[in-house]
Amino acid sequence: MAIRTVLVANRGEIACRIIRAARALGIETLAVFSEADAGAPHVRLADRALPIGPAPAAQSYLDGARLIEAARRGGADAVHPGYGFLAENADFAEAVIAAGLTWIGPPPAAIRAMGDKAAARRLMAEAGVPVIPGAEVVEEGRATAEAGRIGFPLMVKAAHGGGGRGMRRVEGSEELAEALAAARAEAEAAFGSGALLLERLVEGARHVEVQLLADRHGAVIHLGERDCSVQRRHQKLIEEAPSPAVGPELRARMGAAAVAAARAVGYEGAGTVEFLLGEDGAFWFLEMNTRLQVEHPVTEAVTGLDLVALQFRIAEGAPLPLAQEDLRLSGHAIEARILAEDPAAGWAPSTGRIALWSPGEGVRVDDGIETGGEVEPWYDPMLAKIIAHGPDREAARRRLVAALRRTALLGPANNIGHLIALLESPAFVAGEAHTGLVAELWPEGAPPLEAAEADWIAAALAVVEAERAAALARAALVPEVELGWSSAPLPPVPVA
Structure with missing residues (x-):
């Protein structure tokens, strides 16, 4: 069934990317925006746009009910989640489908299966896909024994979610308890689950x-x-x-x-x-x-x-x-x-x-x-x-x-x-x-960098070009060749 209108459930560069692709396919685009994004490029780029709430993502781009309601109000028949926000949220995907909309993404069951890293490890091993040695942290008391079996250094990872959050490198057993506590707290805050994995760290990988x-x-x-x-x-x-x-x-x-x-x-x-x-x-x-x-x-x-x-x-x-x-x-x-x-x-x-x-x-x-x-x-x-x-x-x-x-x-x-x-x-x-x-x-953190002369020249040229483009935009009705023309008499030229 052909998609007529897609709601782009995202912002920034990926929203712009999706809007351009849809336009090339002849699909109408419906953008959404928080209060902070009312004047954002993706809003103007879309055919139409609807507000979805305050600036915090939890009250706008992460609010699945608001997004689905926006799709209904805007007459969309499909939802593209982009990446981030709700793109890998199986519950949201199911809600989109239940609302009679086309979900532009994988089946909710696949999202759910791969969203649980511990379950995904087991599933991949059964499918014959090589899996790095590791273990689920079910009981705190067993973590030390499992870590000893896996070997150090190792990684503590959130079992749900990603993006580098809920991850800690552990060099030895003396660091394990602190790393587990920190990773668990971060994972609970970011993903709503403190479930963790231990995995062998492959150096130089x-x-x-x-x-x-x-x-x-x-x-x-x-x-x-x-x-x-x-x-x-x-x-x-x-x-x-x-x-x-x-x-x-x-x-x-x-x-x-x-x-x-x-x-x-x-x-x-x-x-x-x-x-x-x-x-x-x-x-x-x-x-x-x-x-x-x-x-x-x-x-x-x-x-x-x-x-x-x-x-x-x-x-x-x-x-x-x-x-x-x-x-x-x-x-x-x-x-x-x-x-x-x-x-x-x-x-x-x-x-x-x-x-x-x-x-x-x-x-x-x-x-x-x-x-x-x-x-x-x-x-x-x-x-x-x-x-x-x-x-x-x-x-x-x-x-x-x-x-x-x-x-x-x-x-x-x-x-x-x-x-x-x-x-x-x-x-x-x-x-x-x-x-x-x-x-x-940069073991001590990123050092300050001095711009080379060529960099300063390039930046200066970019500023000049941007100012020129802005001037042309302000004078959009005047042909470029006439911008420097004036009917006023030339000033007298001093004679030595």
Whole structure:
């Protein structure tokens, strides 16, 4: 059944991304906004928009009842959750379907199965997917014994949820009790459950994930892998496709494992299976993200596929447009996430007015911000993603660095300078990044960076260009060639 109007249950850059994809498919878009987002770009970009409540996410973007009511009021027949907020909430997915709306995502049962990390580990082991040694923390008294069996160092992880919250690294038994208490408190606050897992920590490992597509007719394929090893506090900063550590044979094995994982839960739509990849080529299941990933653009760049458009088509009941043997990867793509964080203040979130936003050229820019906009304290600090594609990895890396150097973001503190430093680090240039790279480079925290002369010149040029564009916009009815013309007499020229 064709989708006519979609409610986009999100904000920021992903809402803009979904709206553009829907528009290209001829689908009407209905945006929602909190009081803080009334003037946000995604609101103006959509065909129509409805308010859903106060600025705090719990009273707006996380309020499923308000979102479904907005869909009814706006005449939507489908809901796209994007990522974050309620995208992996099985109860919300069920409520959307019960309201007679099309849910653009996987079946609620699949979301629920993969949302419980402990249950997912058991399910994956039964499906023959490699699982890292670990255990559920059922009783505090058994945690020490289980940790001894697994071995140190290890990770304490929230059994429900993700995003780096409820996670602690434990070097030895003397740190275990404190780590369990801290992780439990954080998990309860973030996810409403204090259930925890213990997992062996694989030193020097890469974080490699496999993109999946599955339709309701039983077809499941993988679209290759992404390397997301450059992280800080378990939050991804730079992603690339394909992984420099994965060749054709390993890609086939990881892809087959990811497909097996999807089949084990009756998956439909776009999803991602995350693995830890050891230096010896061994890999282990981490989790499955039952939604679109932030880093999906790098896969789009190397496959030529529009994953959001495919989400719509799969939700309408269409079969996959390609088989596994049709997959071709072209070139290399790298993405950098621009965050409103202050490196000098321990990466604390930064807010305030954006005096200037002028991204570099020659790259894809997925953003939800604009000059004159506000970065609010209520939401995730990610502002934009810059994606470079090239015929090979080095070409893509150079293009991304050049674009970041010519990107001007004035106002809130941000991480652009540190992204450039990471992209130019010897380990990244050599394709040898691992999940501990950021801590290895900056063990005492991010150092202050001095802008090079070229950076200041680029920023100055961006300011001039932005002021020129603003002047042209104010004089929209006057042809550009006439902007400097005046009927007033020229002033006299002094004669020596």
